[in-house]
Amino acid sequence: MQTENVHLLLVEDNSRFLSELVDWLNDYGYRHIEKASSVAQATEKLSDPYDVIISDMRMEQDDSGFAIVEQVKTRNLSSVVIILTANDTVIDCRNAFKFGA
Template identity: 35%
Template sequence: MKKRILLVDDEVAVLLTLKAVLEINGFEVDTAASGREGKLKLRSNEYHMVISDMRMESDQAGAAVIAAARSAPYEPVVALLTAYPLAEEDWQEMGADRMLVKPMHTRLLLEQIDRLMQAHAARRTGNGTALAAAKAPGSVKKATRPPAAKKKVASKKTASKKSVSKKAVSKKTAAKKAIAKKPVKLAAKKAVKRAARPA
C-alpha cells in the first residue's frame, strides 16, 4: 500500500516539484496551496504524513495546519517545511515531528521522510516505547558522584596514604632508635661486668 502525503505550500513551483519527486519515489501525494485548503483536506482524507510550509496566507498558517494534523484521529507524521529555520523548541512546541529546511537536496529529503515514517510506525505499534524512554532526557541516570563527593573521596584516599606513610616513618625511626640504643646498652653491660671483676 502506498503511503499518502499531504503537501501544503503556497509556492506552486515548490509544491509541484516536491509532488513529482515524491510520486516518482512511490508515494501518493495530495497538494494544498494554502493553510485553509490544507485543513479542509485533513478533515476529508487520511494521510500518513503532512508536510506544511510555515508562512502562507499568514505567518501562522503553517502552525494552524500542524495543529489540525495533530488533532486528526489517524495521527499523521507532521513536518514543518520552511525557508526560515526556527529554534528546535519552537517547532516542537508547534507540534511538528521535524523541521525540513528548503531548498533541500532530494536524497536528504527522502531519507528524512523515510526515517520519520519508520519512527512513527514504531511508536504506534509500541516498539518505539523503550527506545523513546531510553532517549528521553533524564530517563537513564548515570551513577556519577557530584564533583564535591569525588573531592571528598580523593581527600580520604590522600589522608589514608599520609597516615600510612606517617606510620611507616614512625616505625622506621623507632627501629633506628632501638638499633642506636643497643650499642649503648651493650657498652653499659660490659662496663658493669668490668667493674664487678676483682682487681
C-alpha cells in the same frame, strides 16, 4: 510501509515549490499525493486520512504551517506532520518541535 501506500498531503503556497516537491516524491515512489496551497484548503482536506502531512512553515495567505499541526492535534489525527522552511532561526525550530512537528 511501502512508499506507494503512503498517503501524503502537501501544503505549500508557492506553486513552483509544490510542483518540484510532487515531482521529487513521485521519483521516490510516492503515489497518493494530495495538494493544498493554503491552510484553509488543507483543513478542508483533513477529513481524509493522511499518513504524512508536509507543510511550509510560512505562507502568505494564512498564519503558518503551525496551524496545520494545531488542526491535527485538535482533531486527534495520527498523521505525522513535517514542517519545511527556508528559515533557519532557532526559535522557529523550537516552535516546530514544541508544536509536535
